[in-house]
Amino acid sequence: MAGENYNDLQAFLAVVREGSFTRAAAQLGLSQSALSHKIQGLEARLGLRLLTRTTRSVSPTEAGERLQQALAPNFENIDAALAGLSELRDKPSGTIRITSSEHAAATILWPVLEAFLPQYPDIRVEVVSDSTLTDIVAERFDAGIRLGEQIAQDMIAVPIGPPTRLVVVGQPAYLDTRPPIATPRDLTGHDCINLRFLTHGGLYAWEFEKENHALNVRVEGRLTFNSLGRILAASLAGFGLAYLPEDMVHPHIEAGRLRQVLDDWCPLFPGYHLYYPSRRQPSPAFALLVDALRYRPRNA
Template identity: 65%
Template sequence: MRREELVDLNAFLAVAEERSFTRAAARLGTSQSSLSHTVRRLESQLGVRLLTRTTRSVAPTTAGERLLDTLRPALDNISAELASLSELREKPAGTIRITAAEHAVETAIWPVLERFLPNYPDIHVELSVDSSLTDIVTERFDAGVRLGEALAKDMVAVRIGPDLRMVVVGAPAYFESHPIPRTPNDLADHQCINLRMLSSGGLYAWELEKDGREIRVRVEGQLAFNGIRMIVTAAVAGFGLGFVMEDRVLEHLADGRLVRVLEDWCPPFPGYHLYYPSRRQPSAAFSVLVDALRYRG
């Protein structure tokens, strides 16, 4: 393959992934007109149209989709091999992109990075704080972080945190006018603070379990938030019951501002895992970071 052909294929890949000549040109550091010329040249050489262009969008044709499916893993492998050459340097180097939810970043990733990065000045880490279920391959992340029970089977998974636990909590003032719930069915008689899921847009159903029996409860109340901090704030203020990660409310439980209920319905579950495609060839920088993040408790 001639060098020009590889350049043309990379240009097509960028436009197909970005669905925009403008964004693809910015990604590649070239002009929109030059990029358009490159793609037209590739289409002329192949004798097929690869992209459907309108005034508002760009999308791959059937032929373009076939080429895209072939190019992605091939060019990803080339990028990984180039990155692995950093092993020849005195110290690992490169940029690592990771997507993870805020809680995972705060509790499992940042405490490690704070100690790790000063020892590896040539390693750069980009963290995308996002609670949605991001496709790390399509979005070109090196790795993602999810709970152990939500991992795809074709991924390599590395545990980076301990087991976690959810808790149902309410303020003492709230329980002055509401009975203590003894079973999940009792939640129907309570004001519960809902969580709006960023990934689906729906309200989170509380997942409770006892003696192997799992129950998902759709709760109701005056309040709903798309973040945990405000759920905790509202619960402390006495506006209802919250269902949150235990570590978010340990101080409030210790000083009596919150009371734990339905404890026997809230067992521990597998904690955070770093995951990445099994076919990925890790660079030296990626390998040393994964080893640092690995949970050894």
């Protein structure tokens, strides 16, 4: 492949990934005019319009979308192969990009990184915390961290945390003034604080199970967040019930700031997993971080 074509294709992928010439140019270290010239040259050589530009956004045309889908995995493999050359050096190096939920980043990823990074000064890690179910291939992340049940089957998944539960909690003063809660169906008479997934815009349905009977409840309330931390704060302030990781609310339950309900309806979920494409050739730096994150039960 000619160097000019390779660079222009990289530029095209950056624009599609960022949805913006401004952000893509900053990432590539180019001026906006130079980046625009590259894209125009690529479109001229292909004889096809690849991008639709408006005053607010940039999106791929049908031809551009097909090109992006064909190129992204191949460029990822090229990047992984180049990163793999670091094994020829004395010290592992390179940048590892990870997308993670806010809770997993705080409770699992950061404690590992805090001990891991001082051992490998040439390894850099970029962590993007959000509640979306990110397409790590399209967004060019090396890996993602999510609960085990949320991971696509074509990914390699490595457990990095123990099984966990989500539990229903509320401020005692709130619960004392509202109808009692004996089953998940009783939640319909309460203010519940919703979690919205930004990926598809949907609200998370609270998942319950008892004696092999599973029940998903679409709760309602006056507040919706895309952050578990904000949901916790709202519940502590008395604005309704929250459905949150047990380890996140345990200190508040112990201190009497929150009270748990429906305990016998809250099942264990597969814990957090690190996942990445099965076709990915791990670099030495990535392999080291995977091993550091791998969950090892104490009785194993």
